[in-house]
Amino acid sequence: MPRRKLVTSLLLGAGSLAGSVLYRRRAARHRERVDIYAEDGSMVSVADGAPEAARLLSLAHELIHSVES
Amino acid sequence: MLRTVDAAQALADLTEISSQIVHVAIVDRDGGVLASTLGDERQAGRFAEGVARLLEEADVAGAVRGLAGFVQLEAATLDGSIFVVRSPAGSSYIAAVTRPEPTVGLVFYDLKHCLKSVGAPAPPARATRRKKADASS
Numbered sequence: 001m002p003r004r005k006l007v008t009s010l011l012l013g014a015g016s017l018a019g020s021v022l023y024r025r026r027a028a029r030h031r032e033r034v035d036i037y038a039e040d041g042s043m044v045s046v047a048d049g050a051p052e053a054a055r056l057l058s059l060a061h062e063l064i065h066s067v068e069s
Numbered sequence: 070m071l072r073t074v075d076a077a078q079a080l081a082d083l084t085e086i087s088s089q090i091v092h093v094a095i096v097d098r099d100g101g102v103l104a105s106t107l108g109d110e111r112q113a114g115r116f117a118e119g120v121a122r123l124l125e126e127a128d129v130a131g132a133v134r135g136l137a138g139f140v141q142l143e144a145a146t147l148d149g150s151i152f153v154v155r156s157p158a159g160s161s162y163i164a165a166v167t168r169p170e171p172t173v174g175l176v177f178y179d180l181k182h183c184l185k186s187v188g189a190p191a192p193p194a195r196a197t198r199r200k201k202a203d204a205s206s
Binding site: 031032033034035036037038039042044046052055056057059060061062063064065066067 | 112115120149
């Protein structure tokens with residue numbers, strides 16, 4: 001059944017591609033974060049998705065774009 | 070005035086050794102820009118204001134998580150990162166914009182070194198020897 005094999009291969013390929021895109025997007029989102037360090041060496045990480053992260057990351061984006069222009 | 074010149078030289082040295090840093094500024098406690106690599110004073114002023122807002126928000130976020138005051142931060146985005154290091158006395162801070170995915174430890178090290186060099190006391194002036202005539206009078 002060559003046609004059936006072809007369809008299976010295409011579906012597997014499409015599935016892999018979609019999975020790869022979703023994984024990359026998810027990984028990229030997790031790369032956006034704010035790490036805050038105290039004097040004693042302790043650190044808190046405010047990752048994208050946390051309540052304060054949106055404001056902090058928005059300010060960071062603004063700053064980065066402000067120096068580009 | 071001398072301090073500002075020193076800060077400018079420190080930033081020139083910093084950008085020369087660190088290719089990851091795109092722009093950097095040294096700002097005093099009152100928000101005054103001591104030196105920056107940004108094109109003009111207005112842009113540097115806007116940058117300092119933005120960093121001040123980021124520091125306020127980071128103070129709040131840190132406090133919510135039980136962190137009492139902070140000395141440095143990194144805000145990492147896909148377009149680049151913002152680094153801020155406060156001086157131990159809290160009298161000034163250095164803020165930098167870097168390329169995406171920088172070597173975090175190295176950037177912090179360079180920024181601390183730069184801030185320290187600006188805050189370092191000037192070497193003592195050489196003592197001038199009094200003339201004999203003056204000393205005898």
